[in-house]
Amino acid sequence: MRPADPTLAATLDRAPTAATAPRFIGSEVYRGSSYGGLHPLRIPRVPTVIDLIRAMFWLAPGQYVSSPRAKPAALAAWHTPGYIAALQQAERDGEVSPEVRARHNLGTASNPVYPEVFRRPATAAGGSILAGQLLRDGGVIHSPGGGTHHGMPDRANGFCYLNDPVLAILSLRAAGVHRVAYVDIDAHHPDGVEHAFARDEEVLMISVHEERRWPFTGALEEAGAGSVFNLPVPRAFNDTEMRTVLETLILPRIDAFRPEAIVLQCGSDAVEEDPLSRLSLSNNAHWEVVAALRPLSPRYLVLGGGGYNPWSVGRLWAGNWAVLNGLKIPERLPEAAEAVLRGIAWRGNSRGRNPPDHWFTTLRDVPREGAVREEVRDRLARLAAR
Numbered sequence: 211m212r213p214a215d216p217t218l219a220a221t222l223d224r225a226p227t228a229a230t231a232p233r234f235i236g237s238e239v240y241r242g243s244s245y246g247g248l249h250p251l252r253i254p255r256v257p258t259v260i261d262l263i264r265a266m267f268w269l270a271p272g273q274y275v276s277s278p279r280a281k282p283a284a285l286a287a288w289h290t291p292g293y294i295a296a297l298q299q300a301e302r303d304g305e306v307s308p309e310v311r312a313r314h315n316l317g318t319a320s321n322p323v324y325p326e327v328f329r330r331p332a333t334a335a336g337g338s339i340l341a342g343q344l345l346r347d348g349g350v351i352h353s354p355g356g357g358t359h360h361g362m363p364d365r366a367n368g369f370c371y372l373n374d375p376v377l378a379i380l381s382l383r384a385a386g387v388h389r390v391a392y393v394d395i396d397a398h399h400p401d402g403v404e405h406a407f408a409r410d411e412e413v414l415m416i417s418v419h420e421e422r423r424w425p426f427t428g429a430l431e432e433a434g435a436g437s438v439f440n441l442p443v444p445r446a447f448n449d450t451e452m453r454t455v456l457e458t459l460i461l462p463r464i465d466a467f468r469p470e471a472i473v474l475q476c477g478s479d480a481v482e483e484d485p486l487s488r489l490s491l492s493n494n495a496h497w498e499v500v501a502a503l504r505p506l507s508p509r510y511l512v513l514g515g516g517g518y519n520p521w522s523v524g525r526l527w528a529g530n531w532a533v534l535n536g537l538k539i540p541e542r543l544p545e546a547a548e549a550v551l552r553g554i555a556w557r558g559n560s561r562g563r564n565p566p567d568h569w570f571t572t573l574r575d576v577p578r579e580g581a582v583r584e585e586v587r588d589r590l591a592r593l594a595a596r
C-alpha cells in the first residue's frame with residue numbers, strides 16, 4: 211500500500227460543505243487548569259491548539275463545538291458509581307482520605323487532586339460521548355482534550371481519571387455504530403481501553419507503543435479475543451518505521467475489518483522532544499497516520515492523549531486539524547500564531563529554558579527518517595502471521 215500523503219485532502223476537488231466539514235470539540239475548562247507542582251500535566255495543551263487554529267483562521271463558523279460536561283449517569287456507562295462519586299467529592303473537598311486514595315488511586319503523585327479534578331475529565335468524557343452521537347450519520351471530529359486511555363472503571367490510572375475513548379466507543383454503539391477500529395499511537399499502551407474491549411470482537415484494537423515502558427502491558431503476544439494487535443517498539447522509533455507499521459499493520463487490518471467508525475488516539479508523546487518517552491518520531495509521522503485513516507471509514511474521531519512538551523503538543527494537534535481539513539501548513543507561521551507559541555512557559559524542565567526557534571515559528575518538524583530495524587520487521591511479521 212502506498213504511503214499516505216498528508217496533503218492528500220488538499221487535492222479534493224471540492225471544499226467541504228458546512229454539513230461535511232470536520233468539527234473541533236474543545237472547552238475553556240482546560241485554560242489555566244493544571245495538575246499542579248511539577249506534574250507533567252502542569253503545561254497548557256488544548257488552549258494552545260485552540261489559540262493556534264484561531265490565529266491561523268482555520269476555524270470556520272460552526273466548526274467549533276463546546277464540550278458538555280458528562281453527567282454521572284453518562285459516566286456510569288463504564289465507570290462505577292462509587293468511583294464517580296469519590297471523584298466529585300475529591301473536587302469539593304480538595305483532598306481525599308487514605309481509604310479513598312487506596313481504593314481509587316486518587317490523590318497520588320500521578321493522579322493528584324487538583325481544583326478541576328472532576329470537571330476537567332468529565333468535560334473530556336462529555337466531548338467523547340457527544341462525538342459518538344454527532345458521528346451517528348458520519349463525519350470527522352477532532353477532540354484533543356480526549357484520549358485518556360489509561361482510566362479504569364473504578365480507579366484513576368496514569369494521569370487519567372476517566373476513560374473517554376471507552377466512553378466514545380460505547381456512545382458510538384448506543385448510536386447504532388457497532389464495528390469500531392481503535393488505533394492508538396501514544397507512546398504508552400492503552401491498558402484501560404484494552405481492559406474494556408479485549409474480549410469484544412466488534413472492536414479492532416491496534417496499539418503502537420514503546421516497549422518496556424509504563425504501564426508494562428501490551429505485549430506482542432497479547433491478543434484478547436483475536437482483534438487486539440499490540441506492537442511494542444524500541445527506543446528511537448523513527449518516521450520510516452512508523453510508515454512501515456502504517457502500511458503493513460494498521461492499514462491492512464483496518465481494510466479487512468471494514469469498520470463503521472475509526473477512533474484514533476493521537477497522543478503526542480512519541481515525538482523526539484517529549485520528556486516522558488524515548489521514541490524519536492517527528493510530527494509528520496502522526497499526520498501521515500491521521501491522513502491515511504480518514505478515507506477508511508465514514509466516521510472518524512481523532513482524540514488527543516499524552517504529550518508533555520507544550521510546544522510539541524500544540525504544534526502536533528494544530529497540525530492534525532489542518533490535515534483533517536485539507537489545509538496547507540505554512541513553512542513559517544504568521545505572527546499571531548508565533549505569538550501563541552512564544553507565550554508558552556515550561557517551568558521545571560531544562561528544555562523550556564532555551565527552546566529552539568522552530569518551536570515558535572513552525573508547526574512541522576524536520577522529518578526523522580531512518581532505518582527500519584530488524585526487530586520492528588520481525589514483530590510486524592509475527593502480527594501479520596496471525
Ligand SMILES: [Zn+2]
Nearest residue numbers: 396397398516
Ligand atoms: Zn502516553
